[in-house]
Every structure is written in structure tokens, then in C-alpha cells.
Amino acid sequence: MSAEKPDAALPWKALDNSVHAALSHACLSLSPHSILLAWMDWATHLAASPGKNLELARLAFEQAGQLQSYLCECLAGLHEGEESTATPPVDDRRFRDPAWDHWPFNLLHQSFLMHQRWWEAATRDVWGVDPHHEHAVAFAARQWLDMFSPGNLLLTNPVVLRRSFAEGGANLGRGLAYFLDDVTRHRHRLPPPGAEQFVVGRDVAVTPGKVVLKNRLIELIQYAPATEKVHPEPILIVPAWIMKYYILDLSPHNSLIRYLVEQGHTVFCISWKNPDADDADLGMDEYLDLGFRAALDAVTAILPGRKVHATGYCLGGTLLAIAAAAMARDGDERLASLNLFTAQTDFSEPGELALFIDESEVALLEAQMADTGYLLAEQMGGAFMMLRPYDLLWSRLVGEYLLGERRPMNDLMAWNADATRMPAKMHAQYLRRLFLNDDLSEGRHPADGRPVSLGDIRLPVFSVGTTADHVAPWRSVYKLHYLSPTEITFVLTNGGHNAGIVSEPGRPRRQYQLHTRPAGGGYIAPDEWQATAPVQQGSWWPAWTAWLHERSGEPVDPPRMGTPRGSYRVLGDAPGEYVKAQ
Template sequence: MTPAPSDTPSPAQHLDQQAHAAIARATGALSPTSALLAYLDWAMHLAASPGKRSELATLAMDNAMHLARYASQAALRPPGQAPHCIEPRESDRRFADEAWQQWPFCLMQQSFLMAERWWDQATRGVRGVDRHHENMVAFAARQWLDMISPGNWLPTNPVVLQRTVEQGGMNLVRGLANRLEDLQRRTAGEPPAGVERFVVGRDLAVTPGKVVLRNRLMELIQYSPTTDEVRPEPVLIAPAWIMKYYILDLSPHNSLIRWLVGQGHTVFCISWKNPDKDDRDLGMDDYLDQGVFAALGAIGAIVPGRKVHATGYCLGGTLLSIAAAAMARDGHERLASMTLFAAQTDFTEPGELSLFIDASQVSLLEAQMHETGYLTGEQMAGAFQMLRSYDLLWSRLVNEYLMGERSPVSDLMAWNADTTRMPAKMHSQYLRRLFLHDDLSEGRYPVGGRPVALGDIDLPVFCVGTETDHVAPWRSVHKLHYLSPAEITFVLTSGGHNAGIVSEPGHPRRHYRVLTREAGGPYLSPDEWVTQAPRKEGSWWPEWGAWLAARSGEPVAPPRMGAARKGYPVLGDAPGEYVLQK
């Protein structure tokens, strides 16, 4: 196990740190060593696998023959009449337009899709290759293929060519103007075009409430009741600090917090500070003590004698799980239930984000963060963009720079552009303890000097995974079933890491599956769970609302806002100050 760098490095360690920081600056904190090791592992094992090379050669020849036959048929038949050699994946929208069925563009897209299939076969299933290296090589191949896709370039995109002819090239003029504007905004440090239409506190995060606690790390918001009576158990929401909290309080029509208040709950939400270089030494323990535990202390003063329905989103859910395990270990019965939104507690299969996390990558990040004091939001956004390069990069570039059409900015897109930073110490601990060493699921994660175990949690748990999550894959989220014997109601909803959670009632084309495992019940694997969990149409929010209501007492009068006599006065209106920090 590679130790984390000490707080006071020796001269030799300091020199190494400077060297790693220089490499990080030159490579965007992507480790060339990791990439080279992955390539060599794959290439050398492929060279030693004559059977695999024979399969690939046969596949290449078959592809060439099928493509030649398709070319001769497509050239002589009406557009779309020649049988395809290969069909794109259902989720692949790059060649959906009918213009791609015309000659010679039909041949280009078929050739590209067959090349994709060949490289997928070439980078997968090579005997002896480390799984992490295999995933890295396959990912790199996809990135290069995505870049050279015929849909990304003016001469090979029939839709763009047709638009250029129809508009006499004005689409390219507008595209150039869009590009120049984007460059100007990026140079000036301004947000993307269109984001200025959404202002936090005016258009976003507008659910009425008061800030009742502010410390170095967070503000606690108590939301104003909208019903005459409320459930006696308050709800605490702990969002991730890699995002602004108002993902859960977007516009009034899709605000989960507003909806929850309307269901008769007293809702509190943590709004994390956007850290700077002065916060470099804030660690995971600080987020636990000054975050979850400080919030529970304030809620205990404002709503005394009541247990709390604690809710965590993404990394906030991981932190909440740690807090719940620590409280269970110490015999503190402060929680009525625990809800987790797209939150991992086992990191053995963390999804594609693990492509950017290994010992070499982390060493570069740590060296870079040692100089700046934090990880920038742009670095995190860049990683997510690479994971979904077509949706988040290439399709946008084609639409805005070649088609000359600005994509309309939604509230979710405006929130996504409002990036946050992460303190150096915290992010290093998070990557090493959770991603690299998986200390939490292995019972090694320390709180107060003693390890905690998720197996001690016996609260009712409502756990949400999303079908297309690239950050916290639902099968990874599902692993809580074998880590804790608690009663777990697991929901698998359509959508991704963000859109699957922001899934308000009335949202079109939404569905989910739900199944409850009773406390101490038998384990169901993800595949077994999917076959047994009934599918339901619509939003999962009402399912959660009914679940909370069933585990709450009879309605009572709403509590007062804050508790000034107990040290928690009202400090200002929601959304507070921290969410506005840039």
C-alpha cells in the first residue's frame, strides 16, 4: 500500500513533489506513466496471444468483405435500401439523420461503426491484461474514435453540408462567432453563453428558508413550512461538496426540496463552502464534524427530542453512511432513517471514473493540489466530459460551431457550469481511503480514531441508483445490500447521475423499479434484483414520500425558524452566502 505524502515532506520528497507537479501541469494531471503501463500491458500480452491476433485478423477481413459488398450495393440502390453491415447502438444518435443513408456518407458511417467494433474486440479479452489497464486502453481507443468520427467534420457530415448549402455558409459564420465568444468568455473566466439567464436566488434555489448555522465549512438552511402541520421528524439533506447544493433546489417546478416541503416535512439542507487555498488542510474528518454532525446538533436544538430522516446525495451520501456507522458504533440513536441518492459505499467497482484514479494519477493530483491548495472544478468537469465525450463535447461542438446553433441552456446545465473546488487534504484522503483502498467497505475507515463498520447500521434505508450513471454506477450503489443487514428499499430509476435524481412528478418518459429487502433478509445480486423488482411508470419521488411518511409520526405544528436562545439564530435568507461563492 502506497502511503500518502506526509504533511512535512523531507527535502527528497519535496523535490519529487515539485517534479510531479511539473508533470501534472504539462499533462493536465493525467499520468503518462499510467497510460504507458496500460498500453505496454495490452500490447505485450496481445503480442503473446496468437489466437487473439488471428481472431482480430479474421474480423478485419470479414469487415472488409462486408464493407466492399455494402459499398457496391449502396452505390446502385436508393438511399437506405442496402442492408447495413452493422447497426449503431440504440443510444448512439450520431447517424440518426436520414442524410447519413445517402452515398457516400452511408459508407463512411458503416466503415466507422465497423472500426469501432474491431477496436472494441481488440482492446477487450486479451489474456493476462490487468482489468484496469484493459479499461484504460479501451477508453483511449473510444476517445480517439469519437474524435475522428465523420460526424464531427464539415466535409464528412452530410447534415452540416446540407445546412451550409441551404444557408449559403451563414451557419459557419455564426459558428465562428460562437467559437470566438466562447474563447473570449473562457479567457475572461466567464460562464458559458446563456448561463447568465439563470441567477441563483432569483431563478434557481428560490425555495424560501433561513440560514440557521454558518461555520467554516458550511451553512445550514432551514426551509419555511408551506403546510399547517408537518411530520415531527425533520429531514436533513447532505449534498456532495463537489457540486452546489441547489441541484436539489433548481427551478420551482423541479425542486426536490420544494416538493419535500410541500409534502409536510421540515427540511434542512447543508450548503457547502466553495473552498480556496486557505482551506487546503480541511480533511474528511472536518466534513464529518463541521458538516453532518454540526448540522445534527443544530437540528437537535431547533427540533428537540426528534430523530432525523438523514439524506445524502453522491459523496454526501458516502459521508452520511460514515456518520451513521459511527453513530451506530457509539450507540447514538439520532437518526430515524437514512436515504442515499446515487451514493457509493463500496468502491471496488466505481465505474468509469476509476479510469482517472490509480496510484500514479493520485500522486500527480496530490502534487498539483499541494501547490494550489485545492482541486479545481474545471478538472472535475473535464473528467466527466471525457466520460461522455459525444454528449458533452462533440455533439455540442457540431451544433454550435458547424450548424451555427446555440444549444438552449437549461437550469440543470446552468447548475452544471457552477463548479466547485475541493480542499487538497480532503480530496487526497477521499481518493486514497475510498477509491484506492476501499477502507469503508472493508471496515478500516477511522472516525474518532476507531474504525467504523457499515454492518452496524440497522436503520431503514432508502437507496436510489440511476440506470445510466457514469459517476456512481447502480450496481456499485447496490453493494450496500451485502454490507449492511438493514432493511433496504432499493430504487433503480431511469436517467443518469443528475437527471435521474431530478425526476419530478410529471416529467415525461420516466420509470423506475423498486424492491424492499427486509432487515436481515437474503442477498439478491443486481441481476436477480432486476428480474424481481417490479417496474413502475413515472417519478420515484412519490415512492420516497410514502416511504418517509410510513416511518414518521403524526403531523404536528411546524417548529420555529432557528433557535436563537440555543445558539442558532437566523443569520439570513436562503440560499445564503456560500452558494454564491465563485
């Protein structure tokens, strides 16, 4: 009997894949089936909920009364020849400029905000609606309404009108020039204006070091010592593969890597290759073997007999947690500690990013990636932008195209524009295994063909979450507390997914909370933890290095760069070549 033909080779499968790939391109990688199912689920259940409809009608009448009272107060002020001092019923940071308090813009923005709040109520707490569909409908309604905010339109934005009259429309001329420049840059895949001030290896990623390992997937950088003595245990940093590693080595004043070196640490960092179509077959196993394990082998060969402080950022931290669990399972004791920055290990509640991840959405992405071999950076960036549309999209569009003010580029913005692609196999695997199936927290995620358990980890853990993280919400990061009984020092710092980590000492308005749960200690719920952990002012970096110092030996002479006669010789200067690939 002949072997069964693989599914991928079936003609109808190939036809469907081509159609789905074309659909993905046409729909900007958003599954129309998911959107339609969510709206149908919400609409049919809302139609069958007379009590909810009566409540929405009551809310509409209440808002109409509030708006009418506010209108009467405003008109009374106008009749008396004075500007109204009426307090708006709804407050929102988008309309804090005093120009919005003037007639008729005060009525416009209040009407918009009430309308928005009505839709928030209409899309929440509808009987019988699937929670994922409920969140998707609420998110879609919010995105749609934001498009028509009076703050986003020329004729209804008093700040823009005032600027236009004052400058005789010159701001609109500049805005048009900025728009045409952005279109040209997008068509030719050029970096945003000002990015040329932050060249990798010249302005950013300039901490001295050498590349000591290069394979198909990574370059490993060993940084030069900056002190006469160093702590014996090196630090190995595993950044996320969805970003360039130099988020941790930006400008000299805010480089975490430089800070660590100056504190007497020997630092190694993985620089991931920016994959192309030839790397479509790279999966999670390759990222584990060619990535973390290859780097760890190099570090322990360069510094034999020394344990390693392994440090992972974002998905790099998730990969590191998988590797640490596999090492614990197999009796590998080369790690001294586990340090995880905004890294999720339980994906049951991953925040608003889950809105873009369901079976239909992942299947559509898989079809597209099978056609190209990778996921474009712009697609992931677009998803992140939709999570914070006002801060990342609308305020920028209004500022640049209507007010004619182009934001000055900084190192973090330039890094954010220097995005990476993702191999098809790896991206599909981590979406399915981690986000859809939550295999890691459930003890099903494989490493070397066998599942791993986070409960096997006994290393001391230093974990960092950020209060405004839309990619890895801190309560999701915190869930490691009930997945592993080990000692966990948890830090909650203000800021977002990136700005909360790039938080150098001396940066204004920085604060954090820190608490250590001892090994085997009782569970504290995240809200209780936040309410009881003391607030400390300043950067969390010194607290981390103090934690590392407590778990490090007596200082020793700095190591050589690489192994002069071994497999890990110096291959070139940092930051290497992979990080420069576009």
C-alpha cells in the same frame, strides 16, 4: 537523538513535488506513466497471443467482406439511378439522420463504425492484461477514434454540408462567433451563455428559508413550512461537496426541497463552502465534524427530542453512511432513517470513473494540489465529460460550431456550470481511502480515530440508483445490500446521475422499480432484482415521501426558524452566501 525530519520537508521531496506538479499541469492532470504502462501491458501481451491476433485478422477480413457487399449494393443502386436501400451492417445513434444513408457518407460512417468495433475487440479479452490496464486502453482507443468520427468533421458530415449549402455558410459564421465567445469566456472564467437567466437566489434556489448555522465549512439552511401541520421528524440533506447544493432546489417546478416542504416535511440542507487555498488542510474528518455533525447538532437543538431522516446525495451520501456507522458504533440514536441517492459505499467496482484513479494518477493530483491547495472544478468536470464524450462534447461542438445551433440553457445546465473546488487534503483522502483502498466496505475507514462498519447500521434505508449513471453505477450503489443486514428499500429509476434524481412528478418518460428487502432478508443479486422488481410509471418522489410518512409520527405544528435565544439564531435568508461564491 534528533527527531527524524518529516518527509514533506526533505529537499528532494520538495523538488520532486514541484516537477510532478508541473507535469500534472502540462498533461492536463492525466498521468503519462499510467497511460504508458497500460499500453505497454496491452501491447506486449497482445504480441504474445497468436490466437488473439488470428481472431483479429479474421474479424478484419469479415468486416472487409461486409463493407464490400454493402458497397456493391450501394453502387448497384447508383447505377440504376436510384438511392440505395441497402441495410447498413452496423447501426449507431450518431448516424441516424437519413442524410447518412446517401453516397458516399454511408460508406464513410460504416467504415468508421467497423474500425471502431475492431479496436473494441482488439483491446478486450487479451490474455494476461491487468483489468485496469485493459479498461484504460479500451477507453483511450475509444476517445482517440471519436476524434476522427466523420460526424465531427465539416467535409464528411452530410448534415453540416446540407445546412451550409442551404444557408450559404451562415451557420459556419455563427459557429465561429460561438467559438470565439466560448474561448473568451473560458479565458476570463465567465459562465456559459444563458447562465445569467438562472441566478442563484433569484431564479434557482428560491425555496423560502433561513440560514441558521454558519461555520468555516457549511451554512445550514432551515426551510420555511408550507403546510399548517408538519411531520415531526425533520429531514436533513447532505449534498456532495463536489457540487452546489441547489441541484436539489432548482426551479420551483423541479425542486426536490420545495416538493418535500409542500408534503409537510421540515427540511434542513447543508450548503458547503466553495474552498480556496486557505482550506487546503480540510480533510474527511473536518467534513464529518464541521459538516454533518455540526448540522445534526443544530437540527436536534432546534427540534429537541425528534429523530432525523438523514438524506445524502452522491459523496454526501457516502459521508452520511460513514457518519451513520459511527453513530451506530457509539450508541447515538438521533437518526430515524438513512436515505441515500446515487451514493456508493463499496468502491471495488465504481464504473468508468475508476479509469482516472490509480496510484500514479492520485500521486500526480496530490503533487498538483500541494502546489495550489485545491483541485479545480474544471479538472473534475473534464473527467466526467470524457465518460460521455458524444453527449457532453462532440454533439455540442458539432451543433454549435458547425451547425451554428446553440443549445438553449436550462436550470440543470446552468447548475452544472456552477462547479466547486475541492480541498487538497480531503480530495486526496477520499480518493485513497474510498476509491483506491475501498476502506469503507472493508471496515477500515476511520471516524474519530476508530474504524467503522456498515454492518452496524440498523436504520431503515431508502437507496436510489439510476440506470444511466456513469459516476455511481447503480450496481455499485446496490452493493449496500451485502454490507448491511438492515431493511433496505432500493429504487432504480431511469436517467443519469443528476437527471434521474431531479425527476419531479409529471415529468414525461419517467419510470422506476422499487423493492424492499426486510432486515435480515436474503441477498438478491442485482440482475435478478432488476428482472423481478415491478416497473412503475412516473416519478419516484411520491414513493419516497410515502416511505417517509410510514416512518414518521402524527403531524404537529410547524417549528420556529432556528432557536430564538440559542446558538442557532437566524443569520440571513436562504440560499445564504457560500452557494454564491465562485
